Amino acid sequence: MNGTMETTMDTSGVGVLDKTALLLGALAEGPASLRTLTDVTGLARPTVHRLAVALENLRLLTRDMKGRFVLGPRLGELAAEAGRDRLLLGAGPVLAALRDRTGASARLYRRQGDLRVCVSSAEIAGTGTPVRAPVGAALPMKVGAAAQVLLAWEEPEELHRGLRGAGFGAITLAGVRRQGWAQSLGAGEPGVASLAAPVRGPGNRVVAAVTLDGPVETLSRAPGRLFAGALVDAAVQLSEGLIR
CATH class of the missing domain: 1.10.10.10 (Winged helix-like DNA-binding domain superfamily/Winged helix DNA-binding domain)
Structure with a gap:
């Protein structure tokens, strides 16, 4: 200055x-x-x-x-709140298209303190398995691809606090920032793979995580290799709806 x-x-x-x-x-x-x-x-x-x-x-x-x-952080929170309705309004069609493109359940998570909350989802029908994370489900920020994405771009102090007791470390989050997405295997439930990418709002701040999850047989043991392109496309589409 x-x-x-x-x-x-x-x-x-x-x-x-x-x-x-x-x-x-x-x-x-x-x-x-x-x-x-x-x-x-x-x-x-x-x-x-x-x-x-x-x-x-x-x-x-x-x-x-x-x-x-x-x-300060309150400005980011206010920006996220301002975009909340637009994000949810646009999420349904984007998640449905992502589900149909990949054959896996697609969800949208927002962070609320030490929890990540599912705010929208598009489930695979007819699988005979219960819904893993219905809308409104609050899950810990300590495991899973969505948690990694929601924490990876936080300020250093908050990032280090969030890593305490987590099932992933700083090296993992550095990789998430580098490649632009996260993946996990069996973190929340044995035999389940998940993939997540950041949704960004005003100021390029990460305001949500869009995810794919399902059996390893569907997503494979390397879901990023197969589906990262489709997932990132969906994340970009949701982000563009917040900054237009």
């Missing part, structure tokens, strides 16, 4: 809101110290400090390991 921000942004006419928006806009460029924020926004240092601390208390800002201010 160099220089003072140009004040071309729309204004509300409410001073404190306009100053807050100016501060958040500055931090959209990256982490910044109190001094940098003062220089960039042109606001008085006491004003910047007061607003930044208040926004930090609301989790709209947080601080990195160097003590600099950064945009």
Whole structure:
């Protein structure tokens, strides 16, 4: 960040809101110290400090390991919430097409704290087996491909916390980030394979995981090799529906 921000942004006419928006806009460029924020926004240092601390208390800002201010987790949560209805409205047809293309059950999971919740699904009919994860099912974030995807792109502190007691490690999540999808065998149930890819919302934030799961006989012991292309296509389609 160099220089003072140009004040071309729309204004509300409410001073404190306009100053807050100016501060958040500055931090959209990256982490910044109190001094940098003062220089960039042109606001008085006491004003910047007061607003930044208040926004930090609301989790709209947080601080990195160097003590600099950064945009906080609440902004991502609000963005995810804003896209929730659109995501669910678009999920049904996409999951049904994915199921028909692959012959496996397709689901959509969202993270809620230490759980992943199935919010939409397209099941394979006539298999004679019970539904593994009906809509509304809450499963732990410690095993499975969906859990890996929902954790892999978290901030380092949250990622390390999520790995405690998990059935996968940091090396596995690094591989997930590199290839763009995760797979697991027998993690939640013996003989079941699963494959997951991230659905991204505004700011490229991971807001959900789209998955395939079924017997190893259907998905094989290397489901990513066979079905990652179809799964990623579905994830991209769902993501595009959130950022249009």
